[in-house]
Amino acid sequence: xxxxxxxxxxxxxxxxxxxxxxxxxLSAATTSTVIVVVVAAVAITASPGWPRVQETFFNWDALxxxxxxxxxxxxxxxxxxxxxxxxxxxxxxxxxxxxxxRAPVFFPLxxxxxxxxxxxxxxxxxxxxxxxxxxxPALQLQGAPADPFTLGIxxxxxxxxxxxxxxxxxxxxxxxxxxxxxxxxxxxxxxQTMRYVVVPQAIRRxxxxxxxxxxxxxxxxxxxxxxxPLEALRQAQIHVAKTFNYTPYVAAAxxxxxxxxxxxxxxxxxxxxxxxxxxxx
Amino acid sequence: xxxxxxxxVWKRYQDxxxxxxxxxxxxxxxxxxxxxxxxxxxxxxxxxxxxxxTVDDGAIHLDGQEITDVRADPxxxxxxxxxxxxxxxxxxxxxxxxxxxLAPRKVHGVRRAEAESQARDILTRxxxxxxxxxxxxxxxxxxxxxxxxxxxxxxHPRLLLLDEVTSALDPTLVNEVLGIIRELKQTGMTxxxxxxxxxxxxxxxxxxxFLDQGTLVEHGPPAQIxxxxxxxxxxxxxxx
Ligand SMILES: Nc1ncnc2c1ncn2[C@@H]1O[C@H](COP(=O)(O)OP(=O)(O)OP(=O)(O)O)[C@@H](O)[C@H]1O
Ligand SMILES: [Mg+2]
Numbered sequence: 001x002x003x004x005x006x007x008x009x010x011x012x013x014x015x016x017x018x019x020x021x022x023x024x025x026l027s028a029a030t031t032s033t034v035i036v037v038v039v040a041a042v043a044i045t046a047s048p049g050w051p052r053v054q055e056t057f058f059n060w061d062a063l064x065x066x067x068x069x070x071x072x073x074x075x076x077x078x079x080x081x082x083x084x085x086x087x088x089x090x091x092x093x094x095x096x097x098x099x100x101x102r103a104p105v106f107f108p109l110x111x112x113x114x115x116x117x118x119x120x121x122x123x124x125x126x127x128x129x130x131x132x133x134x135x136x137p138a139l140q141l142q143g144a145p146a147d148p149f150t151l152g153i154x155x156x157x158x159x160x161x162x163x164x165x166x167x168x169x170x171x172x173x174x175x176x177x178x179x180x181x182x183x184x185x186x187x188x189x190x191x192q193t194m195r196y197v198v199v200p201q202a203i204r205r206x207x208x209x210x211x212x213x214x215x216x217x218x219x220x221x222x223x224x225x226x227x228x229p230l231e232a233l234r235q236a237q238i239h240v241a242k243t244f245n246y247t248p249y250v251a252a253a254x255x256x257x258x259x260x261x262x263x264x265x266x267x268x269x270x271x272x273x274x275x276x277x278x279x280x281x
Numbered sequence: 282x283x284x285x286x287x288x289x290v291w292k293r294y295q296d297x298x299x300x301x302x303x304x305x306x307x308x309x310x311x312x313x314x315x316x317x318x319x320x321x322x323x324x325x326x327x328x329x330x331x332x333x334x335t336v337d338d339g340a341i342h343l344d345g346q347e348i349t350d351v352r353a354d355p356x357x358x359x360x361x362x363x364x365x366x367x368x369x370x371x372x373x374x375x376x377x378x379x380x381x382x383l384a385p386r387k388v389h390g391v392r393r394a395e396a397e398s399q400a401r402d403i404l405t406r407x408x409x410x411x412x413x414x415x416x417x418x419x420x421x422x423x424x425x426x427x428x429x430x431x432x433x434x435x436x437h438p439r440l441l442l443l444d445e446v447t448s449a450l451d452p453t454l455v456n457e458v459l460g461i462i463r464e465l466k467q468t469g470m471t472x473x474x475x476x477x478x479x480x481x482x483x484x485x486x487x488x489x490x491f492l493d494q495g496t497l498v499e500h501g502p503p504a505q506i507x508x509x510x511x512x513x514x515x516x517x518x519x520x521x
Binding site: 178185186 | 331333355356357359360362363364366368370371372373374383384387388389432433436
């Protein structure tokens with residue numbers, strides 16, 4: 001055991017120096033941050049248009065008035081996101097796996113998966129929302145969903161699944177072939193090899209890019225406003241139309257930021273942890 | 282009876298014939314060492330036996346069944362053959378115990394409790410009892426390679442293929458891996474080893490096969506191959 005270890009004077013002196021250096025770095029970081037913020041603030045508030053901008057975009061009363069509605073709308077965005085995200089994950093992994101099937105009987109499925117990703121990665125999300133949102137009800141199909149909330153989810157899922165499928169596929173491709181060889185040589189079938197050996201490792205690798213796509217999906221839930229559901233952007237629009245003050249937009253923007261920032265930090269954290277593990281392994 | 286027979290196996294990569302009509306018979310409990318220069322085709326031959334590569338001509342039989350038959354089920358055949366690679370190829374996202382029990386549980390339908398107790402027994406036998414819950418990246422190279430061998434043994438293969446299992450290891454770690462192989466020979470495991478460890482090959486093999494540019498030039502008991510090689514190419518390889 002190491003209980004008999006008493007830090008030597010040399011080690012104590014070293015740690016004192018390290019702490020001093022840490023304090024110096026911290027104060028340097030603080031000073032430079034303060035300077036940048038102050039300069040930016042002065043530059044913006046001193047600009048000739050600032051008083052008007054402040055009045056129309058950063059009006060306290062308008063903020064307080066609109067916030068309850070915008071916040072209520074925002075819950076709808078969160079719901080859109082919470083429903084769409086798991087579906088995107090499952091379907092994306094499914095499409096990626098289908099593209100990896102090699103047996104000839106699966107050719108039609110594989111071709112379909114390729115066609116699907118090619119098409120839906122190419123269509124701008126906003127266009128897809130219009131096409132699904134107004135196109136599907138126009139078909140007047142029996143049992144086809146007609147409410148804008150569901151249609152919005154369908155459009156988002158169609159679009160994001162194609163991106164997420166590609167992320168999964170690159171993760172699967174990044175697993176070294178020797179891992180497959182090892183699994184197959186133990187007698188595991190293709191399916192078992194994917195399930196127990198390849199996919200679990202691939203998922204660990206693609207978590208950061210996946211979270212990135214999710215941040216993007218969170219934002220794009222606002223596009224569903226085009227179909228009419230009273231989500232955050234739509235609520236903000238209503239307030240803006242009434243008061244001709246743009247502060248509700250800023251309120252909505254702040255809410256979106258409040259949702260994506262924690263996710264971005266979480267992504268960084270995971271990436272750092274993965275890098276640390278690779279370095280230490 | 283012969284456990285494994287290899288008849289006139291050819292393997293080509295593009296225009297390059299890597300194996301040129303190799304014939305080899307391995308009996309039950311026999312230990313065969315493949316020796317030969319780098320690039321002579323040792324790994325390729327082992328990969329063909331394990332169906333990780335498809336042969337371009339010839340046939341391989343295991344227990345009298347032709348495993349190179351295109352109608353044979355490769356998954357079913359691989360269940361009876363274990364292979365260990367130079368680079369270990371352990372699954373990094375699984376503990377040592379899960380690495381070992383994956384195939385018994387998922388391929389052979391052994392219950393988890395039983396698979397784990399068997400795995401623990403064999404880990405104990407090879408001095409790795411305290412590593413069961415460890416992930417591969419926390420093990421030394423020698424420990425990883427021993428786990429890889431145990432993983433291949435856990436499905437009770439009829440035949441074990443070992444491809445230069447010590448050449449990625451520090452010289453001080455080589456012996457712990459060779460020790461396992463010696464033990465396996467004592468239990469009667471049939472093995473084919475590709476190796477550059479000549480002293481070890483001489484010590485453990487029943488038969489030495491010398492491969493040169495895809496041809497099995499000479500084979501026989503170690504004493505004959507090492508002390509009285511007949512073929513000039515063998516002499517050249519061994520004595521330089
Ligand atoms: N997938 C492949 N594609 C093309 N050529 C290959 C492939 N695998 C092996 N070869 C070639 O086949 C020949 C035999 O390779 P093999 O790995 O069997 O040799 P080896 O005897 O195991 O050598 P070493 O002692 O270096 O491991 C080499 O010339 C190699 O370049
Ligand atoms: Mg080799």
